[in-house]
Amino acid sequence: xxHASTVxxxxxxxxxxxxxxxxxxxxxxxxxxxxVAGGWLAPPDELQGDAxxxxxxxxxxxxxxxxxxxVVLAAxxxxxxGGDLRWDRFARAAAELGVVLTAAAIGTGAIWGHLVWGTWxxxxxxxxxTALLLLAYAGYLALRRAxxxxxxxxxxxxxxxxxxxxxAGVAGFLLVPVVHFSVVWWRSLHQQATVLAPHRPPIDLRMxxxxxxxxxxxxxxxxxxxLHRVRHLERRxxxxxxxxxAERTPAGVG
Amino acid sequence: MALVAxxxxxxxxxxxxxxxxxxxxxxxxxxxxxxxxxxxxxVRLGGDVVPGSLRHEGELVVFRLAEAGHEITVEQRGAPPExxxxxxxxxxxxxxxxxxxxxxxxxxxRHGNEYGPSSSPAVTVDAG
Numbered sequence: 333x334x335h336a337s338t339v340x341x342x343x344x345x346x347x348x349x350x351x352x353x354x355x356x357x358x359x360x361x362x363x364x365x366x367x368v369a370g371g372w373l374a375p376p377d378e379l380q381g382d383a384x385x386x387x388x389x390x391x392x393x394x395x396x397x398x399x400x401x402x403v404v405l406a407a408x409x410x411x412x413x414g415g416d417l418r419w420d421r422f423a424r425a426a427a428e429l430g431v432v433l434t435a436a437a438i439g440t441g442a443i444w445g446h447l448v449w450g451t452w453x454x455x456x457x458x459x460x461x462t463a464l465l466l467l468a469y470a471g472y473l474a475l476r477r478a479x480x481x482x483x484x485x486x487x488x489x490x491x492x493x494x495x496x497x498x499x500a501g502v503a504g505f506l507l508v509p510v511v512h513f514s515v516v517w518w519r520s521l522h523q524q525a526t527v528l529a530p531h532r533p534p535i536d537l538r539m540x541x542x543x544x545x546x547x548x549x550x551x552x553x554x555x556x557x558x559l560h561r562v563r564h565l566e567r568r569x570x571x572x573x574x575x576x577x578a579e580r581t582p583a584g585v586g
Numbered sequence: 587m588a589l590v591a592x593x594x595x596x597x598x599x600x601x602x603x604x605x606x607x608x609x610x611x612x613x614x615x616x617x618x619x620x621x622x623x624x625x626x627x628x629v630r631l632g633g634d635v636v637p638g639s640l641r642h643e644g645e646l647v648v649f650r651l652a653e654a655g656h657e658i659t660v661e662q663r664g665a666p667p668e669x670x671x672x673x674x675x676x677x678x679x680x681x682x683x684x685x686x687x688x689x690x691x692x693x694x695x696r697h698g699n700e701y702g703p704s705s706s707p708a709v710t711v712d713a714g
Contacts, residue, residue: 375703379669384701449694450667456611464596503594519610519632521677523699534700 341559342418342566356556362549369542377539383447386440388542391527392550394437394462399551400430401469401508403558408501411494418566420494423501424476424487425561427469429554434466449521457514458522465511468504475500489569612677615656618688625682631658632677632696640672651676651688658688666693674698 341348370388377384403426411419441459442452453459476497480487487493515524526535527543535543612632618624633651639659640649647662649672660678670676674697680690 377701378704379671379674379697380701383669387701448667448669448697450670451692451694454611454694506594519612521611521694521696523697526699526701529699534698534702536702538703539701 342563352556352559355552359549359552359556362545362552366542366545366549369538369545374538374542375536380448383444384539386444386447387539388546390437390440390444391543392546393433393440395547396550396554397430397433397437397465398508398512400426400433400554400558401465401505404430404469404472404501405505408498411498412502415491417489417491417494418562420498421488421562421565421569422558423498424473425558425565427472427501428561429558431466431469431473433554434462434469438462438466454521456521457518458511458520461507461511461514465504465507468507472497472500472504486569488565614653615651615658616654618658618682619656625684628679628681630677630679631660631682631688631690632675633658634675635670635672637672647693651678658682659686660688660690662690662693664691664693667695669695669697 341351366388370385374385374388376382404423407419407422407426410416411423438459441462445454446452476487476493479485479493479496480490483490483492485493512525514520515522527540612630613624615631615633618629618631631651633653636650636652636657640647642648643661645663647664647666648659649662650657650659652658660680662678662680666676670693674695677694677696678688678690679692680688682688
């Protein structure tokens with residue numbers, strides 16, 4: 333179901349283009365609503381004041397980064413099982429998004445930490461594991477590029493790049509639960525989860541609404557960007573004459 | 587493959603150190619008082635700022651940090667962040683002196699995962 337609708341959205345038909353436009357407008361609308369809600373309607377935090385509003389950037393960035401790495405995991409797995417290079421392109425595009433958003437989460441977190449904790453950076457389990465996650469997926473993208481150059485292959489259109497990349501993409505995901513649970517497993521400067529807290533979220537309703545709007549806006553915008561990037565990769569790879577045959581070759585083992 | 591190996595190694599290291607409890611960003615007052623080997627070494631100490639214990643002595647900020655029934659008096663040199671106040675968590679960096687006072691030169695604020703507006707209306711009360 334998910335598979336079918338995703339692939340349909342990538343086609344050049346008028347219906348798919350209309351659906352993509354609708355999604356882009358919905359993302360823009362949600363972003364505007366989240367900006368108003370997070371910037372003005374939500375009250376400033378009792379302890380942190382207006383600095384707490386950085387949450388409406390920091391949390392969506394971190395959430396979409398996790399989601400992007402989940403797409404890398406799923407797409408890499410789908411590629412390894414089915415051997416369809418389209419999944420490899422999804423994995424690449426999602427990793428690119430994930431790296432940018434992880435960097436954004438670290439950047440907004442540093443400013444928030446500076447304002448509220450009194451330090452830009454701490455050698456704290458959450459911060460260190462997030463930095464490792466950034467390194468892991470930056471390394472994944474570097475690996476793809478290095479493989480493509482060494483083997484004179486086209487990144488996103490060649491099984492010799494896609495296969496090792498898929499293995500690295502799956503392995504890198506091992507860090508995501510480490511990052512998420514770091515605040516539970518280790519004593520950390522970083523506060524624990526609020527929205528995903530086991531009990532009723534200890535957050536004001538207006539703040540929670542602004543946060544959910546921001547997360548929804550970021551998620552939809554990231555999905556639009558992902559589709560756009562995959563379409564771009566496919567168009568760039570299209571002229572290859574043997575690609576349509578190569579696309580279907582199973583990844584096989586080894 | 588090298589990337590996978592490095593990731594697995596780092597992940598394994600993190601998990602084992604978590605099990606052995608060696609990755610501790612800060613120590614609690616109870617741990618610091620219970621381990622004489624730490625006295626005189628530069629460590630991080632974390633706890634809640636005891637309400638009523640905060641006072642300023644010249645350029646020193648003095649307060650007590652408490653957790654799980656243990657308390658340590660802290661003499662902090664230099665101004666803490668603006669969000670620093672009684673009742674919230676803080677982590678200080680420095681040494682426990684032989685007189686039982688923790689002398690620190692760096693303090694960061696730990697806040698909880700609760701977010702809410704100010705309970706009283708946001709009216710500034712003029713001191714004058």
